[in-house]
Amino acid sequence: MTRVLVTGIRGKTGVPLAGLLTARGVEVLGGSSDPGRVALAGVRPVPFSWDDPSGWSAATGAADAVYLIRPDRPDAPELVAALLDATPAGAHVVLLSERDAxxxxxxxxxxxxxxxxxxxxxxxxxxxxxWFMQVFTDPRFYRDRLLDDGELPFADGGARVAWIDARDIAAVAGRALLDDAHSGQVLELSGPESLSLARTAALLSAALGHPVAHRELTVEEAVAGSEGFERELSVLTFERVRAGVFSAVTDDVERVTGRPARSLARFLADTGPALGRPS
Ligand SMILES: NC(=O)c1ccc[n+]([C@@H]2O[C@H](COP(=O)([O-])OP(=O)(O)OC[C@H]3O[C@@H](n4cnc5c(N)ncnc54)[C@H](OP(=O)(O)O)[C@@H]3O)[C@@H](O)[C@H]2O)c1
Known part of the structure:
Protein backbone atom coordinates (compact mmCIF):
# COMPACT_ATOMS: atom_id res chain seq x y z
CA MET A 1 0.00 0.00 0.00
CA THR A 2 1.25 3.50 -0.82
CA ARG A 3 1.97 5.59 2.25
CA VAL A 4 1.85 9.39 2.13
CA LEU A 5 2.84 11.90 4.80
CA VAL A 6 0.58 14.96 4.59
CA THR A 7 1.96 17.90 6.58
CA GLY A 8 -0.61 20.46 7.71
CA ILE A 9 -3.23 17.71 7.74
CA ARG A 10 -5.69 19.95 9.63
CA GLY A 11 -5.27 22.85 7.19
CA LYS A 12 -7.14 24.12 4.13
CA THR A 13 -5.56 21.71 1.66
CA GLY A 14 -4.63 18.94 4.12
CA VAL A 15 -8.23 18.03 5.03
CA PRO A 16 -9.54 17.56 1.46
CA LEU A 17 -6.29 15.86 0.41
CA ALA A 18 -6.66 13.33 3.22
CA GLY A 19 -10.18 12.50 1.99
CA LEU A 20 -9.05 12.03 -1.60
CA LEU A 21 -6.10 9.84 -0.68
CA THR A 22 -7.91 7.59 1.80
CA ALA A 23 -10.69 7.10 -0.79
CA ARG A 24 -8.02 5.72 -3.12
CA GLY A 25 -6.79 3.26 -0.51
CA VAL A 26 -3.66 5.21 0.35
CA GLU A 27 -2.33 5.03 3.90
CA VAL A 28 -2.26 8.62 5.12
CA LEU A 29 0.09 9.77 7.89
CA GLY A 30 -1.43 13.02 9.11
CA GLY A 31 1.34 15.40 10.19
CA SER A 32 0.36 17.90 12.84
CA SER A 33 2.06 19.89 15.58
CA ASP A 34 -0.99 18.92 17.64
CA PRO A 35 -1.66 15.31 16.58
CA GLY A 36 -4.19 14.74 19.37
CA ARG A 37 -6.56 17.06 17.48
CA VAL A 38 -6.42 15.14 14.19
CA ALA A 39 -9.80 13.49 13.74
CA LEU A 40 -10.03 12.45 10.10
CA ALA A 41 -11.38 9.06 9.07
CA GLY A 42 -8.66 6.67 7.93
CA VAL A 43 -5.79 9.04 8.84
CA ARG A 44 -3.02 8.00 11.22
CA PRO A 45 -1.97 11.12 13.18
CA VAL A 46 1.80 11.63 13.44
CA PRO A 47 3.62 14.35 15.37
CA PHE A 48 5.19 16.80 12.93
CA SER A 49 6.41 20.25 13.90
CA TRP A 50 8.84 22.58 12.15
CA ASP A 51 10.00 23.45 15.68
CA ASP A 52 11.02 19.88 16.56
CA PRO A 53 13.40 18.25 14.05
CA SER A 54 13.89 15.30 16.40
CA GLY A 55 10.50 13.95 15.26
CA TRP A 56 11.03 14.35 11.51
CA SER A 57 12.64 11.00 10.72
CA ALA A 58 9.83 9.15 12.46
CA ALA A 59 7.26 11.13 10.45
CA THR A 60 8.91 10.80 7.03
CA GLY A 61 10.74 7.50 7.51
CA ALA A 62 8.08 5.21 6.15
CA ALA A 63 6.58 7.48 3.51
CA ASP A 64 6.57 6.87 -0.26
CA ALA A 65 5.54 10.48 -0.85
CA VAL A 66 5.38 13.68 1.18
CA TYR A 67 3.01 16.67 0.84
CA LEU A 68 4.93 19.61 2.17
CA ILE A 69 3.31 22.86 3.22
CA ARG A 70 5.90 25.60 3.12
CA PRO A 71 6.35 27.11 6.57
CA ASP A 72 5.96 30.87 6.16
CA ARG A 73 8.95 31.84 8.29
CA PRO A 74 12.40 33.21 7.42
CA ASP A 75 14.24 29.91 7.86
CA ALA A 76 11.91 27.98 5.53
CA PRO A 77 14.63 27.22 2.93
CA GLU A 78 16.91 25.69 5.56
CA LEU A 79 14.07 23.84 7.33
CA VAL A 80 12.80 22.32 4.09
CA ALA A 81 16.31 21.24 3.07
CA ALA A 82 16.87 19.61 6.48
CA LEU A 83 13.50 17.86 6.41
CA LEU A 84 14.19 16.41 2.98
CA ASP A 85 17.54 15.13 4.21
CA ALA A 86 15.51 13.14 6.74
CA THR A 87 13.16 11.84 4.01
CA PRO A 88 13.70 8.52 2.21
CA ALA A 89 15.67 8.99 -1.03
CA GLY A 90 12.93 7.30 -3.03
CA ALA A 91 10.07 9.48 -1.73
CA HIS A 92 8.30 11.90 -4.10
CA VAL A 93 7.88 15.40 -2.68
CA VAL A 94 5.03 17.79 -3.50
CA LEU A 95 5.64 21.32 -2.23
CA LEU A 96 2.85 23.84 -1.69
CA SER A 97 4.42 27.15 -2.71
CA GLU A 98 2.56 30.12 -4.22
CA ARG A 99 1.71 31.77 -7.52
CA ASP A 100 4.63 32.98 -9.60
CA ALA A 101 6.99 32.41 -6.66
CA TRP A 131 -5.21 33.07 -3.12
CA PHE A 132 -7.45 30.43 -1.56
CA MET A 133 -11.24 30.94 -1.51
CA GLN A 134 -11.09 29.52 2.02
CA VAL A 135 -9.69 32.85 3.29
CA PHE A 136 -13.36 33.94 3.40
CA THR A 137 -14.21 31.28 5.98
CA ASP A 138 -11.00 31.50 8.02
CA PRO A 139 -11.08 33.65 11.17
CA ARG A 140 -7.35 34.35 10.66
CA PHE A 141 -8.23 36.10 7.40
CA TYR A 142 -11.60 37.63 6.39
CA ARG A 143 -14.41 35.62 8.04
CA ASP A 144 -15.09 37.94 10.96
CA ARG A 145 -14.86 41.14 8.88
CA LEU A 146 -17.42 39.72 6.48
CA LEU A 147 -19.76 38.59 9.25
CA ASP A 148 -19.38 41.46 11.74
CA ASP A 149 -18.79 44.49 9.54
CA GLY A 150 -20.18 43.45 6.16
CA GLU A 151 -16.85 44.51 4.74
CA LEU A 152 -14.13 43.04 2.56
CA PRO A 153 -11.05 45.19 3.17
CA PHE A 154 -8.35 44.48 0.58
CA ALA A 155 -5.31 46.24 -0.86
CA ASP A 156 -5.99 45.32 -4.48
CA GLY A 157 -5.38 48.65 -6.20
CA GLY A 158 -8.07 47.73 -8.73
CA ALA A 159 -6.41 44.42 -9.69
CA ARG A 160 -8.39 41.20 -9.98
CA VAL A 161 -7.78 37.90 -8.19
CA ALA A 162 -8.31 34.40 -9.64
CA TRP A 163 -9.34 32.85 -6.29
CA ILE A 164 -8.82 29.08 -6.12
CA ASP A 165 -10.74 26.52 -4.09
CA ALA A 166 -8.31 24.64 -1.80
CA ARG A 167 -10.17 21.46 -2.75
CA ASP A 168 -8.81 21.90 -6.28
CA ILE A 169 -5.28 22.35 -4.96
CA ALA A 170 -5.79 19.13 -3.00
CA ALA A 171 -7.05 17.36 -6.13
CA VAL A 172 -3.91 18.40 -8.03
CA ALA A 173 -1.72 17.43 -5.06
CA GLY A 174 -3.39 14.01 -4.93
CA ARG A 175 -2.52 13.38 -8.59
CA ALA A 176 1.01 14.69 -8.19
CA LEU A 177 1.66 12.51 -5.13
CA LEU A 178 0.53 9.31 -6.82
CA ASP A 179 1.38 9.80 -10.49
CA ASP A 180 4.95 10.08 -11.79
CA ALA A 181 3.68 12.00 -14.82
CA HIS A 182 3.91 15.27 -12.85
CA SER A 183 7.41 14.76 -11.56
CA GLY A 184 9.69 17.73 -12.25
CA GLN A 185 6.75 20.05 -13.01
CA VAL A 186 5.88 23.47 -11.60
CA LEU A 187 2.10 23.85 -11.69
CA GLU A 188 0.65 27.37 -11.59
CA LEU A 189 -2.84 26.94 -10.12
CA SER A 190 -5.78 29.35 -10.28
CA GLY A 191 -9.55 29.32 -10.18
CA PRO A 192 -11.55 29.53 -13.42
CA GLU A 193 -12.15 33.29 -13.42
CA SER A 194 -10.43 36.50 -12.50
CA LEU A 195 -12.69 38.57 -10.25
CA SER A 196 -12.58 42.20 -9.20
CA LEU A 197 -12.90 42.74 -5.46
CA ALA A 198 -16.26 44.46 -6.06
CA ARG A 199 -17.54 41.37 -7.89
CA THR A 200 -16.09 39.14 -5.15
CA ALA A 201 -17.96 41.19 -2.52
CA ALA A 202 -21.18 40.91 -4.56
CA LEU A 203 -20.89 37.11 -4.64
CA LEU A 204 -20.19 37.06 -0.89
CA SER A 205 -23.22 39.32 -0.27
CA ALA A 206 -25.50 36.94 -2.17
CA ALA A 207 -24.15 33.88 -0.34
CA LEU A 208 -24.22 35.41 3.15
CA GLY A 209 -27.61 37.07 2.70
CA HIS A 210 -26.40 40.48 3.87
CA PRO A 211 -24.51 43.26 2.11
CA VAL A 212 -20.72 43.01 1.92
CA ALA A 213 -18.83 46.02 0.59
CA HIS A 214 -15.32 45.97 -0.78
CA ARG A 215 -13.15 48.58 0.96
CA GLU A 216 -9.94 49.50 -0.81
CA LEU A 217 -6.95 49.67 1.56
CA THR A 218 -3.44 50.94 1.09
CA VAL A 219 -0.75 48.31 1.57
CA GLU A 220 0.25 50.08 4.81
CA GLU A 221 -3.31 49.74 6.11
CA ALA A 222 -3.55 46.10 5.04
CA VAL A 223 -0.45 45.07 6.99
CA ALA A 224 -1.09 47.21 10.08
CA GLY A 225 -0.49 45.22 13.27
CA SER A 226 2.00 42.79 11.76
CA GLU A 227 5.74 43.08 12.13
CA GLY A 228 9.08 41.54 11.16
CA PHE A 229 9.16 38.83 8.53
CA GLU A 230 5.38 38.42 8.50
CA ARG A 231 4.99 42.12 7.69
CA GLU A 232 7.65 42.01 4.96
CA LEU A 233 5.96 39.03 3.37
CA SER A 234 2.49 40.59 3.58
CA VAL A 235 3.71 43.86 2.03
CA LEU A 236 5.22 41.94 -0.86
CA THR A 237 2.08 39.82 -1.24
CA PHE A 238 -0.17 42.88 -1.56
CA GLU A 239 2.28 44.56 -3.93
CA ARG A 240 2.06 41.39 -6.02
CA VAL A 241 -1.75 41.51 -5.84
CA ARG A 242 -1.67 45.12 -7.10
CA ALA A 243 0.72 44.16 -9.90
CA GLY A 244 -1.85 41.60 -11.07
CA VAL A 245 0.23 38.49 -10.26
CA PHE A 246 -2.81 36.69 -8.82
CA SER A 247 -5.21 37.69 -11.60
CA ALA A 248 -4.01 35.36 -14.34
CA VAL A 249 -6.20 32.33 -15.01
CA THR A 250 -4.39 29.08 -15.82
CA ASP A 251 -5.74 25.72 -16.96
CA ASP A 252 -3.39 23.57 -14.84
CA VAL A 253 -6.17 22.33 -12.51
CA GLU A 254 -8.17 21.03 -15.45
CA ARG A 255 -5.11 19.68 -17.26
CA VAL A 256 -4.06 17.64 -14.21
CA THR A 257 -7.44 16.58 -12.78
CA GLY A 258 -9.47 16.34 -16.00
CA ARG A 259 -12.19 18.73 -14.77
CA PRO A 260 -12.49 22.50 -14.52
CA ALA A 261 -11.52 24.39 -11.38
CA ARG A 262 -14.44 25.31 -9.12
CA SER A 263 -15.83 28.85 -9.32
CA LEU A 264 -16.25 31.13 -6.31
CA ALA A 265 -20.04 30.83 -6.65
CA ARG A 266 -19.72 27.03 -6.48
CA PHE A 267 -17.42 27.23 -3.43
CA LEU A 268 -19.89 29.52 -1.64
CA ALA A 269 -22.85 27.29 -2.50
CA ASP A 270 -21.01 24.17 -1.31
CA THR A 271 -19.88 25.84 1.90
CA GLY A 272 -23.41 26.98 2.78
CA PRO A 273 -23.98 27.36 6.54
CA ALA A 274 -20.25 26.92 7.23
CA LEU A 275 -19.82 30.46 5.87
CA GLY A 276 -20.85 31.58 9.35
CA ARG A 277 -19.21 30.77 12.66
CA PRO A 278 -19.36 27.22 13.98
CA SER A 279 -22.28 26.93 16.41
N1 LIG B 1 -4.10 31.19 2.19
C1 LIG B 1 -3.84 31.51 0.93
O1 LIG B 1 -4.60 32.17 0.23
C2 LIG B 1 -2.56 30.97 0.29
C3 LIG B 1 -2.29 31.27 -1.05
C4 LIG B 1 -1.14 30.73 -1.65
C5 LIG B 1 -0.27 29.93 -0.90
N2 LIG B 1 -0.56 29.70 0.41
C6 LIG B 1 0.37 28.87 1.19
O2 LIG B 1 -0.33 27.77 1.75
C7 LIG B 1 0.24 27.42 3.02
C8 LIG B 1 -0.84 27.24 4.08
O3 LIG B 1 -1.76 28.25 4.03
P1 LIG B 1 -2.62 28.82 5.25
O4 LIG B 1 -1.84 29.87 5.95
O5 LIG B 1 -3.95 29.22 4.72
O6 LIG B 1 -2.71 27.66 6.33
P2 LIG B 1 -3.65 26.38 6.52
O7 LIG B 1 -3.70 25.53 5.31
O8 LIG B 1 -4.99 26.79 7.03
O9 LIG B 1 -2.92 25.61 7.69
C9 LIG B 1 -1.54 25.57 7.89
C10 LIG B 1 -1.15 24.33 8.67
O10 LIG B 1 0.12 24.56 9.28
C11 LIG B 1 0.18 23.70 10.42
N3 LIG B 1 1.15 24.18 11.40
C12 LIG B 1 1.03 25.20 12.26
N4 LIG B 1 2.13 25.32 13.03
C13 LIG B 1 2.96 24.31 12.65
C14 LIG B 1 4.26 23.87 13.06
N5 LIG B 1 4.94 24.52 14.02
N6 LIG B 1 4.81 22.81 12.46
C15 LIG B 1 4.15 22.13 11.49
N7 LIG B 1 2.91 22.49 11.04
C16 LIG B 1 2.34 23.58 11.63
C17 LIG B 1 -1.21 23.70 11.00
O11 LIG B 1 -1.51 22.40 11.48
P3 LIG B 1 -1.33 21.93 13.01
O12 LIG B 1 -1.82 23.05 13.90
O13 LIG B 1 -2.17 20.71 13.09
O14 LIG B 1 0.15 21.65 13.14
C18 LIG B 1 -2.10 23.95 9.77
O15 LIG B 1 -2.75 22.78 9.38
C19 LIG B 1 1.27 28.48 3.34
O16 LIG B 1 2.54 28.00 2.99
C20 LIG B 1 0.90 29.63 2.41
O17 LIG B 1 2.01 30.42 2.02
C21 LIG B 1 -1.68 30.18 1.01
Missing part, protein backbone atom coordinates in the same frame (compact mmCIF):
# COMPACT_ATOMS: atom_id res chain seq x y z
CA UNK A 102 10.05 33.65 -8.54
CA UNK A 103 9.43 37.12 -7.15
CA UNK A 104 8.51 36.35 -3.53
CA UNK A 105 10.15 37.24 -0.27
CA UNK A 106 13.24 38.88 1.10
CA UNK A 107 16.41 37.61 -0.66
CA UNK A 108 14.44 35.31 -2.88
CA UNK A 109 13.02 33.46 0.10
CA UNK A 110 10.35 31.53 -1.85
CA UNK A 111 12.76 30.72 -4.67
CA UNK A 112 15.29 29.40 -2.18
CA UNK A 113 12.59 27.25 -0.57
CA UNK A 114 11.63 25.81 -3.95
CA UNK A 115 15.32 25.32 -4.73
CA UNK A 116 15.72 23.26 -1.55
CA UNK A 117 13.11 20.87 -2.95
CA UNK A 118 14.52 20.83 -6.50
CA UNK A 119 18.02 20.18 -5.17
CA UNK A 120 17.01 17.56 -2.60
CA UNK A 121 17.78 14.58 -4.80
CA UNK A 122 14.14 13.48 -4.40
CA UNK A 123 11.66 13.59 -7.27
CA UNK A 124 9.40 16.60 -6.88
CA UNK A 125 6.38 18.58 -8.04
CA UNK A 126 5.85 22.22 -7.06
CA UNK A 127 2.34 23.69 -6.72
CA UNK A 128 1.99 27.45 -7.03
CA UNK A 129 -1.60 28.40 -6.15
CA UNK A 130 -3.34 31.76 -6.22
Missing amino acids: DQVGPDGWAVRTERAVRGSGRSWTILRPS
